Amino acid sequence: MSSSPLPEYLVHDMFTEAGTRLEGRLPRAAMARLSAEAVVADQAARVRVALRAFRDDQGRQRLSGAVSASITLRCQRCLQPYEQALDAEVALQLVASEHEAESLAPEFDPLVMATGKLPLVAVVEDELLLAMPAIARHPEGGCATPDNPAEAQDEPDERAKNPFAVLERMKCPSDTDQDDT
Numbered sequence: 001m002s003s004s005p006l007p008e009y010l011v012h013d014m015f016t017e018a019g020t021r022l023e024g025r026l027p028r029a030a031m032a033r034l035s036a037e038a039v040v041a042d043q044a045a046r047v048r049v050a051l052r053a054f055r056d057d058q059g060r061q062r063l064s065g066a067v068s069a070s071i072t073l074r075c076q077r078c079l080q081p082y083e084q085a086l087d088a089e090v091a092l093q094l095v096a097s098e099h100e101a102e103s104l105a106p107e108f109d110p111l112v113m114a115t116g117k118l119p120l121v122a123v124v125e126d127e128l129l130l131a132m133p134a135i136a137r138h139p140e141g142g143c144a145t146p147d148n149p150a151e152a153q154d155e156p157d158e159r160a161k162n163p164f165a166v167l168e169r170m171k172c173p174s175d176t177d178q179d180d181t
């Protein structure tokens, strides 16, 4: 399975019945608005793109799939930085104008393409910004706040949860047998 590099722009020609797969990675540094939310610059950070542009059986031009990234935010509870996973399900329908967007089926969000092309990076960035938490903070019980025990004792089971569960998605095999005898 070969993956061609992601195109710079979404154009009408991609929205065919057969569809066009848009899969790959984009540098997060190319997304100024999203990067401005991060507490560390993280120049190497990548955004995963798994989208498909196609025309459905009702003639609608749609962009579906998912985009994901991880970003370092500052927890508003303990003020420590933490890794926030951003996962956005994408269900967009191409429209030519805001006016046309008003008549859209509720299951799709409008993607206004008035000029015949849209920068892919901006579309992906918009979706990730929508996936940002309203309030940045560790998962429940994930804060290291020894001076605030009331915060941690309301949900004992939650404390056992690994706050970095997101890292498990990298599926690193734990086969490093290091014998420290």
Ligand SMILES: [Zn+2]
Pocket (backbone or CB within 6 Å): 075, 076, 077, 078, 079, 080, 137, 138, 142, 143, 144
């Ligand atoms: Zn915290």
